[in-house]
Amino acid sequence: MDLDRSIIDVFSDACAKFGDRPxxxxxxxxxxxxxxxxxxxxxxxxxxxxxxxxxxxxIAVQLPNVLQYPVVVFGAMRAGLVVVNTNPLYTRRELKHQLNDSGAKALVVLANIADTASQVIEETGVETVIVSEIADLHSPLKRTLINSVAKYIKKMVPEFSFRNQVNFRDAMGLGGKAPHQDVKRSPEDVAVLQYTGGTTGVAKGAMLTNRNLVANMEQVREALGDSIKEGEEIYIAPLPLYHIYAFTIHCMSLFATGNHSILIPNPRDIPAFVKTLKGIRFTGFVGLNTLFNGLMRNPDFAELDFSKLHTTASGGMALTRDTAKRWEEMTGCVVTEGYGMTETSPVVSFNPAEAVQLGTVGKAVPATEVKVIDENGNDLPNNTPGELCVRGPQVMKGYWQREEATAETIDSEGWLKTGDMAVIQDDGYIKIVDRKKDMIIVSGFNVYPNEIEDVVSAHDKVTEAAAIGIPDEKSGEMVKLFVVKADDSLSEEELIAFCRDNMTAYKVPKQVEFRDELPKTNVGKILRRELRDEEMKKIEALENA
Structure with missing residues (x-):
């Protein structure tokens, strides 16, 4: 594993070796x-x-999965800049925070979402705004057609203006008039500021160095083994490239091996997504639980050609057994679940395709150490739940301009506390029990929402579920369940009876609330915290009435 290369070294090697490959x-x-x-x-x-x-x-890059994304990111890195991946769904408050916290001096933004940035840009240090339209890198005729339809027919481009605005195509025209010079960056230089999702508080920028990202690229390639063949793979890329999971897979691991990624700009439009896949004999698919469920509910998805599909990678949230089973039955491909986090670039562990253990997130990837600790920081033996800690070359340099938060997360020996509760089995496989802060304590017993959701999701009348803890006078906390139905005939009584048959009494939900949908992050993670906050507000309102 060569950890002395920068991302641009990896990029240059790929260009020299695989230039003609898509x-x-x-x-x-x-x-x-x-x-x-x-x-x-x-x-x-x-x-x-x-x-x-x-x-x-x-330089902040606020783009969905369009062709401009890899061009802008690699271009910025070649100029020696630090990329600040920026979520296109950010609100004005979130965007302003990230631009100011990172100290971004430039912003590249898609016209469709530029109105948000235009309302806060004067309150930030951004000096240059580069605006791109969705089809800016297509052929002239197709570019005009797609951009015109988006702007004038579908009305997808709200009004906006920037004092310091440059159009992307104009910038590219100017750039073509003079050569550039690739800036040499050291392995320890920060390449990407990747902001945490903010679901646990104010979003912090994880400083991911060239070494972190190159190391994780190598670790992913080793973990996948012979399943990634140079220049032969076609992977579907529905998860956003600005999310570090998709970035490491598509812009690092697959690009470096001369492989092809099919970008899906809007994976929430399931019919359009499935239509894009028709006629493509794809070999790999990178997704997560809610996306797999959405696709399998579309009747046209089962008609696709899965004959070449050999790898389905799941991450970002817990994979339920029912979803994994149905995906394998429908596509003929087993789902290999892994685990990671922003602060680890992101992959920590992965299930080997030839030895998948459903319900686990696999074994630690090469050159990675894992352990679990108790509340006092003491190491725990195998098969005992505790907080998962990670040490390896993919662990971030620290949080941007937050020394105290860094010290709380990474100890003097380089161990990063993940905040996730896990069990390490004797065979080395890791089972994530739950987020430390999501754990529910019922009469002194630890209850893990992931387990409840896994059981409930196996009910054939359930589309998806989320479990939280709410205050209870007798037991301290009790379990409340939120469910999206797959069948309108499902009742609370039927669901609770199902739970009683499949789990210990103290884990059985005491309340069930049916909803049309559950709140999610941009990558499809269910936001338990938002559900919990809603419940606490209801309880507080009742107490004050």
Whole structure:
């Protein structure tokens, strides 16, 4: 494992070896690896010759899964800049926080969402805003057609204006007039500021270095083994590239091996998603539990060609047994679940395809140590639940400008506390029990929402479920369940009876609430915290009435 290379070293090697191979396809248009090389060079030239940006400065990239994303990110890195991956769904408050916290001096944003940024940009230190339309890298005719339909027919582009605005295509034109110079960056230099989701408080920027990301790329490749063949894979990319999981898989591991990613700009539009997949004999699929469920509910999904599909990777949230079983039955491909977090670039563990243990997140990837500890920091033996800790080359440098938070998370020996409760089995496989803060304590017994949700999701009338703890006079806390029905005939009584048959009495939900949908993050994780906050407000209102 060569950890002395930078991301641009990896990029240059891939361009030299696989230049003619397709790299990314979006909305029917494909860019080869040599196209990405040429276009990212132009963008780097623009940044170097037409802005005041210097190596080490931060550039926020607020783009969904469109072809501009890899061009902009690799171009920014070639110019020596630090990429600040920025969620397109951010509110004004969230965006303003991230731009100011990171000290971003430039922003690349899609026109469809630029109105949010335009309302806060004057309250930040951003000096240059580069605005791109969805099809800016397509052929002239298709570009005009797609961009016009988005703007004038579908009305997808709200009004916005920036004092310091540059159009992406103009920037690329200027960049093409002069050569760029790849800036040498050391393995310890920060490459990406990846902000945590903010579901546990104010979003913090994890400083991911070149070494962190290159190491995790190598770890993922070793974990996947022979299942990734150079220049032969076609992977579906519905998860956002600005999320570190998809970035490491598609922009690092697959790009470095000359493989092809099919970008899905809007995976929530399931019918359009399935239509995109028709006729593609894809070999890999990267997703998560809620996405797998959504696809399998679409009647056209089962008609796709799965004959070449050999890898389905799941991460980002717990994979339920029922979902994994149905996916394998429908596609013929077993789901290999892994585990990671923003602070670990992100992959910590992965199920080997030839030895998947359903219900676990696999074994630690190469060069990674794991252990579990109790509340006092003492190491615990195998098969005992405790807080999972990780040490390895993929562990972040720390939180951006937050020394205290860094010290609370990473100890002097380099162990990172994940905040997740886990069990390490004798065979090395890891089972994530739950988030430490999501754990419910009923009469002194630990109850883990993941277990309850896994059981409930196996009911054939349930689409998805979320379990939280709410105050109870007798037991301290009790379990409340939120459920989206797959069948309107499902009743609370039927569901609770099912739970009694399948779990210990103290784990059985005392309350069930049916909903049309559950709150989720941009990548589809169910937000238990939001549900819990709603319940606490209701309880507080009743107490004050």
């Amino acid at each position: 790299a990314f396809t979006c909305l029917g248009h494909t860019l080869s690896i040599s196209d990405i090389d040429k276009l990212s060079g132009r963008f780097a030239s623009y940044l170097q010759n037409h802005t005041n940006l210097k190596p080490g400065d931060r």
